[in-house]
Structures are given as C-alpha cells and as structure tokens.
Amino acid sequence: MVKSLRISLAASAALAFSALPSAAQVSDDVVRIGVLGDLSGIYNDLSGKGAIEAVKMAAEDFGGTVLGKKIDVVSADHQNKPDVGAAKAREWFDTGGVDLINDLANSGVARAVAGVAREKKRHIIVNGASNMGITNELCSPYAIHYAYDAYSLAHGTGKAVVEQGGKTWFFLTVDFAFGIGLEQQVSNVVRANKGRVVGAARHPLATTDFSSYILQAQASKAEIIGIASTGADAVNAIKAAVEFGATKNQKLAALLLWIEDVHSLGLPAAQGLLLTNAWYWDMNEDTRKFAKRFFDRVGKMPNMAQAADYSSTMFYLNAVKAAGTDDPDKISAKMREMKVNDMFTKDGYVRADGRFVHDMYLWQVKTPAESKAPWDYLKPVATIPAEQAFQPLSESTCPLVKK
Amino acid sequence: MLVLLKRSLILAVVAALLAVPLMPHFIYPVFAMKVMCFALFACAYNLLLGHTGIVSFGHAAFFGTAAYVTGYAMRELGLPPEISIAAGVIGSAGLGAAIGALAIRRQGIYLAMITLALAQLVYFVFLQAEFTGAEDGMQEIPRGVLFGLIDLRSDFNLFYVVMALTGAGLWLVYRIVNSPFGEVLRAIREHEPRARSLGYAIEKYKILAFALSAGLSGLAGSLKCIVFQLASLTDVHWHMSGEVILMTLLGGMPTVFGPAIGAILVSALHHYFDALGAWVTIVIGLIFILCVLVFRRGVAGQLHHMLQERRPTAPSAERRNLKEGQHAQV
Numbered sequence: 171m172v173k174s175l176r177i178s179l180a181a182s183a184a185l186a187f188s189a190l191p192s193a194a195q196v197s198d199d200v201v202r203i204g205v206l207g208d209l210s211g212i213y214n215d216l217s218g219k220g221a222i223e224a225v226k227m228a229a230e231d232f233g234g235t236v237l238g239k240k241i242d243v244v245s246a247d248h249q250n251k252p253d254v255g256a257a258k259a260r261e262w263f264d265t266g267g268v269d270l271i272n273d274l275a276n277s278g279v280a281r282a283v284a285g286v287a288r289e290k291k292r293h294i295i296v297n298g299a300s301n302m303g304i305t306n307e308l309c310s311p312y313a314i315h316y317a318y319d320a321y322s323l324a325h326g327t328g329k330a331v332v333e334q335g336g337k338t339w340f341f342l343t344v345d346f347a348f349g350i351g352l353e354q355q356v357s358n359v360v361r362a363n364k365g366r367v368v369g370a371a372r373h374p375l376a377t378t379d380f381s382s383y384i385l386q387a388q389a390s391k392a393e394i395i396g397i398a399s400t401g402a403d404a405v406n407a408i409k410a411a412v413e414f415g416a417t418k419n420q421k422l423a424a425l426l427l428w429i430e431d432v433h434s435l436g437l438p439a440a441q442g443l444l445l446t447n448a449w450y451w452d453m454n455e456d457t458r459k460f461a462k463r464f465f466d467r468v469g470k471m472p473n474m475a476q477a478a479d480y481s482s483t484m485f486y487l488n489a490v491k492a493a494g495t496d497d498p499d500k501i502s503a504k505m506r507e508m509k510v511n512d513m514f515t516k517d518g519y520v521r522a523d524g525r526f527v528h529d530m531y532l533w534q535v536k537t538p539a540e541s542k543a544p545w546d547y548l549k550p551v552a553t554i555p556a557e558q559a560f561q562p563l564s565e566s567t568c569p570l571v572k573k
Numbered sequence: 574m575l576v577l578l579k580r581s582l583i584l585a586v587v588a589a590l591l592a593v594p595l596m597p598h599f600i601y602p603v604f605a606m607k608v609m610c611f612a613l614f615a616c617a618y619n620l621l622l623g624h625t626g627i628v629s630f631g632h633a634a635f636f637g638t639a640a641y642v643t644g645y646a647m648r649e650l651g652l653p654p655e656i657s658i659a660a661g662v663i664g665s666a667g668l669g670a671a672i673g674a675l676a677i678r679r680q681g682i683y684l685a686m687i688t689l690a691l692a693q694l695v696y697f698v699f700l701q702a703e704f705t706g707a708e709d710g711m712q713e714i715p716r717g718v719l720f721g722l723i724d725l726r727s728d729f730n731l732f733y734v735v736m737a738l739t740g741a742g743l744w745l746v747y748r749i750v751n752s753p754f755g756e757v758l759r760a761i762r763e764h765e766p767r768a769r770s771l772g773y774a775i776e777k778y779k780i781l782a783f784a785l786s787a788g789l790s791g792l793a794g795s796l797k798c799i800v801f802q803l804a805s806l807t808d809v810h811w812h813m814s815g816e817v818i819l820m821t822l823l824g825g826m827p828t829v830f831g832p833a834i835g836a837i838l839v840s841a842l843h844h845y846f847d848a849l850g851a852w853v854t855i856v857i858g859l860i861f862i863l864c865v866l867v868f869r870r871g872v873a874g875q876l877h878h879m880l881q882e883r884r885p886t887a888p889s890a891e892r893r894n895l896k897e898g899q900h901a902q903v
Contacts, residue, residue: 246847260603264597264603264728285802
C-alpha cells in the first residue's frame with residue numbers, strides 16, 4: 171500500500187504539470203461565432219481576451235441580431251496545440267452550432283482547423299496566423315485569410331531590409347508552420363534581390379534561453395539576423411541578441427512584431443526596428459476611435475489581428491445579412507462580391523483563393539524621444555499597395571483559382 | 574452474484590455505447606470515441622502497473638508512435654486503415670519489447686526513469702523528424718475505407734468500428750490477465766525471487782508483458798489518430814504518460830477494467846469542466862487527493878473490495894468454478 175501511495179503521489183505531481191487550462195461555452199441555435207485563440211500561452215497577448223472582446227464589440231455594434239436571429243459569441247483556448255484546436259473546431263461545427271471561427275492565432279492550429287472547416291463546410295477567418303497554406307494547398311470556399319500573411323511580411327520588412335543593404339541573412343526560426351513558412355518567404359525575397367541565406371537555427375515554441383541560438387547567429391557572420399518568430403519568442407530573441415552584443419556587428423530584422431511586443435521590449439531596446447503591420451491604432455480618426463473603445467474594455471491598445479477580428483466579424487455579418495441566409499455557400503459567394511470599407515481598410519476584397527486583399531504598411535519603432543504618449547510607438551515608413559502586398563493569384567496553388 | 578452484477582454492468586455499458594451515435598447532442602460521439610481510446614490505453618497500461626508491478630513512465634511513446642506510424646501509412650503511403658492500424662500496433666509492440674528489454678534490467682523508480690528517458694528520446698525523434706510536422710503535428714490524415722467496405726469518414730461508422738476494436742482490445746487484456754501467463758505476471762509482482770526460483774524466466778515474461786501492453790496502447794493510439802485525423806506531439810509527450818498513470822490509479826489498479834473508469838473520469842473532467850480553464854487541474858488534483866485518502870484501490874477496486882467484504886462466501890464460491898490455480902479478475 172505504501173508503494174501504491176508513492177505511485178499515487180508521483181502521479182499527482184505529474185498531473186499538476188500535465189493538465190493545461192482551456193475554456194469554452196455552448197448555447198442555442200443562433201448565428202454563432204467562435205473565437206478560437208491562445209488564451210493561456212505565449213500568443214495570449216496578441217490573441218486572447220482582446221480577440222474575444224473585438225468580436226463581441228462587432229456583434230454588439232451590428233445590433234446583436236442578424237436576420238432576426240441572435241448573434242452569439244463563444245470562445246475557447248487552443249493552447250497552441252493543433253490537436254486541441256482541431257478537436258474543438260470539430261466539436262463546435264458538429265454539435266456546437268458554430269457558423270464561423272475567427273482569430274486562429276498560431277499557424278499550426280490554423281492549418282489544422284482549415285482542414286476541419288473544409289470537411290465540414292463551415293467558415294473560418296484567419297487573423298492571428300500567417301501560414302501561406304490557408305490560401306494555397308488548404309484553401310476552400312470557407313476559409314478567408316484576412317489580416318496579413320507570411321508573403322506580406324516578407325515583402326514588407328524583408329524586402330526593406332535587403333534594399334537597405336542587408337545581403338547575407340541568418341534566421342532564428344521558431345520550429346513550426348509559422349516560423350518555417352515565414353523563413354521560406356523571406357528567403358525567396360532575399361534571393362530575388364541577390365542576397366544570400368547563410369543558415370538558420372530552429373528553436374521550439376516558447377523558448378526562454380536563446381543563448382546557443384544567438385551564438386550560432388554570431389558565428390555565421392551574416393549581416394542580418396532574421397527573427398522568424400513572434401510574441402514572447404521574438405522579444406526574448408531580441409533581448410538575448412542585445413545582451414550578447416550581436417547588435418554591434420549585425421542588424422536584427424524582426425519579421426513579425428506586434429504593438430504588444432514593442433510595448434514589452436520597451437522603446438530603448440526596440441527603437442529603429444522595422445515592422446510590417448496591416449493596421450496601427452494611430453492611423454486616423456476612425457482607428458483612434460476604435461482603439462479608445464477597445465482600450466476601455468481591455469486595458470491595452472488593439473493590434474492588427476484584433477482590429478481585423480472586429481472588421482472581419484462585421485464583414486461576415488454583413489454578408490449573412492446580404493445573403494439573407496446562413497447557408498455557408500451563399501455567404502461565401504457574397505463575401506467574394508462585397509468590399510470592405512471600415513476603420514481596418516478601404517476597398518478591401520476577397521480573392522478566389524480566400525486572400526483578403528488590402529494595403530499593408532511598413533513601420534519603424536520610434537525612439538524614446540519621438541514617443542509623446544503611452545502606446546505611441548510607430549511611425550509610418552511606406553505603404554505597400556494591396557496589389558504588391560500579397561502573393562499574386564497566378565502563384566497560388568489553390569485549386570479554386572481558375573487559370 | 575458478483576459475477577452477475579459485473580456482467581450486467583458490462584452489458585449496460587455496451588448498450589449505452591451502442592446508443593451514443595443515435596443521440597449526438599446528448600454525448601458527443603467524437604468525445605465518446607476519444608474516451609474509448611483512453612479506456613483501452615489505461616487498461617493496457619495496467620497490464621504492467623497493476624498486474625506485473627512495473628511502473629512505466631513512458632507509455633506515451635507507444636501510444637504516440639502508433640499514432641504517427643498509422644498516420645504515415647495512411648497519408649503518405651495511402652494504405653487502407655486496417656493495414657495502417659496493424660502497422661501502428663506492430664510498431665508499438667516492437668518498440669515496447671526494445672524499451673522493455675532495456676528497462677527491466679533495473680527495478681522500481683530506476684526502471685520508471687529509464688522508461689521516461691527512452692520515451693523522451695522517442696519524443697525528440699518525432700519532434701525533429703521531417704515527416705511528423707514537428708509542433709504542427711501530422712495533419713490531414715485521411716480516415717479511409719475499412720476493408721474496402723466501411724467508409725470511416727462518417728462518424729457513425731467510425732464509432733462502431735472504434736467500439737469493436739476497443740472491445741476486442743479490452744477482451745484481449747481480460748484474456749491475458751486471466752491466463753496462466755497472467756498468473757505468472759502476478760507471481761512476479763508479488764515475489765520476484767520466488768517466481769524465479771520456481772523456474773520462470775522472468776525477464777522473458779516481463780519483456781512480453783511490456784510488448785503486449787505497448788501493442789495494445791498502440792492500438793489505442795492508432796484509433797485516436799484515425800478519429801482526429803491528426804497525430805501530434807501531445808500523444809508522445811510525457812504529460813500523456815502521467816495522464817495514463819492517473820487514469821489507472823483513479824480507476825483501480827487491482828482490477829482489469831477499473832482503469833477504463835479512470836479514463837472516463839479524467840476525460841469527462843477535462844471535457845465538461847473545460848469552461849473552468851486552469852481550475853480543471855485543481856479539480857482533478859482534489860479528486861485525486863480524495864481518491865488516495867478514501868479509496869486507495871481506485872473507484873472500481875474499492876467497489877470490488879466492498880462487495881467482496883459484504884459477501885464473504887462469494888469469492889470462494891467464484892473460485893470453485895475456476896480451474897486449479899486460476900484467479901478470476903474482472
């Protein structure tokens with residue numbers, strides 16, 4: 171008995187680490203929007219509560235009902251695990267009465283859910299993830315890639331850095347669909363501009379100790395250290411690079427930075443970095459108005475994915491209203507006819523492969539002296555016009571594209 | 574009396590399961606399939622823990638390896654599900670024999686550490702190998718058509734296939750436990766030197782027990798992979814090894830099907846208390862403390878024990894019906 175007690179204690183200790191948090195609510199048959207985001211992991215900041223609130227704001231601003239039916243918002247945590255996300259999406263579509271899944275931060279999860287959505291013929295809108303698969307091999311009439319993607323990041327930050335003279339690159343890449351996809355896209359841009367990729371180090375998601383990876387990057391003698399990760403990973407990598415003195419001889423190119431990342435890095439460490447974002451809160455009167463309302467609810471400024479969560483939910487609800495039904499195929503057709511004009515973008519539209527096309531922007535992080543107020547972090551560098559910001563339709567491998 | 578009670582209980586569970594796909598809004602069939610996979614996994618694990626007295630802390634390796642092998646066979650090689658599942662089971666059983674052969678050179682906590690270490694090696698192989706998709710997992714695995722007849726893309730068909738295979742797996746566990754071979758395993762558990770002195774080559778018995786347990790765990794892993802069309806690192810992570818120990822202990826180590834109850838408990842807690850978020854861990858922790866303090870034999874073990882105490886003649890009557898040297902365990 172003593173033995174089994176010991177085993178019991180060992181197992182309970184193991185359990186304490188093993189179960190991870192998750193959350194979900196389910197209710198009646200209405201137009202139901204599920205927010206599947208990271209509510210507990212390293213992408214919690216850029217997705218999380220902000221994403222849920224943004225979708226709720228859209229549902230409220232729409233009036234709470236569409237076609238006389240209540241709009242309901244449910245949420246769940248995918249824990250950055252594709253299996254958890256796919257299982258939740260499957261359950262939502264099968265028995266939860268969910269019509270649309272939004273946000274989907276984390277490329278691995280987004281890919282897995284895209285497969286489920288295609289099989290179940292229900293809508294997803296990807297705002298938090300960048301993987302190109304959504305509009306290529308995994309495309310379907312039901313998937314829309316809304317906010318940004320790896321191609322637009324590569325053709326924003328990547329291209330700008332190469333044009334400033336960064337010809338040799340070494341990548342610090344987070345080892346899953348997001349990082350690898352981004353590294354590929356940026357490598358294409360570097361090579362197209364007669365640059366050279368000298369190597370890459372791959373690290374797992376949520377790495378805290380970057381020392382060995384930074385040493386590899388320094389040993390490579392590349393001019394540019396491309397950071398193909400985001401959120402806490404990118405923050406930790408940048409801090410480690412600064413601490414190891416890598417920034418003396420080499421330049422950092424953070425390939426996907428969010429306003430929250432700049433906030434947690436602080437301007438002294440982040441100043442001068444280039445970043446590609448689809449949206450920034452301080453662009454014009456409309457964005458500031460939305461940002462203020464969001465700030466009052468969440469306590470921080472919205473990022474581009476959260477603004478896109480709001481905008482895309484509105485877009486979907488408008489399409490439901492215009493289609494006069496919640497039939498997924500009819501809504502898909504409507505969404506490909508309608509244009510989006512709101513605080514997120516002007517004249518945005520959805521292509522055959524599911525790509526939502528709009529202008530992207532290249533920003534630079536302000537110096538501490540330039541920043542006048544809290545969250546005043548970015549200054550515009552260039553606008554990347556919609557036609558150049560995204561993968562040309564002719565290059566898409568999506569079978570829905572007629573060639 | 575006890576046997577009758579248990580028979581009717583098993584019949585009731587089977588009848589309830591048969592009805593699940595007919596009322597998908599009452600119990601979600603995919604969830605029920607997941608529970609069945611874990612029930613088989615836990616019972617297979619208990620072959621080692623409860624019946625041989627070996628604490629393995631690396632069973633996720635067998636569960637996950639089978640999932641990846643099945644996924645690879647179906648997605649990359651385009652093999653039908655029956656062959657893919659068989660490949661998964663054989664792969665896991667082979668791995669089980671190999672890990673078992675190394676691990677049984679030590680005992681107790683050292684054995685547990687060796688299995689954990691080897692399982693972590695397996696984990697890193699799947700993390701780094703090209704075909705596994707690392708953190709993304711192996712996605713978009715087709716469910717295929719079983720024997721060229723049964724289309725598994727329908728949850729309805731798949732449910733009964735999973736139920737049949739789980740049933741077969743559990744029946745095999747029952748047969749193993751109640752065989753002369755199972756008797757030797759228990760002899761090893763109770764007193765290893767004595768079993769050796771009786772002339773049993775206990776190493777061979779232990780390795781075989783490892784392989785059988787791993788193979789059946791593999792069956793569970795293969796089924797889960799087909800149900801979710803995904804094989805991921807979660808399946809090979811050591812959390813999974815911990816989870817299966819927990820299920821087994823909660824359900825009841827001294828019984829054959831007790832761990833299945835543990836599997837149902839743990840999965841249901843995760844599923845239905847989802848909305849509690851991080852609190853699920855605390856709830857499960859509290860239940861576990863309660864279990865250890867109040868019924869240390871696990872849910873099924875304690876029930877079994879109480880029923881036997883109440884009818885002191887029942888077990889002896891039961892035993893008379895059995896062959897010499899055989900000890901019924903249900």
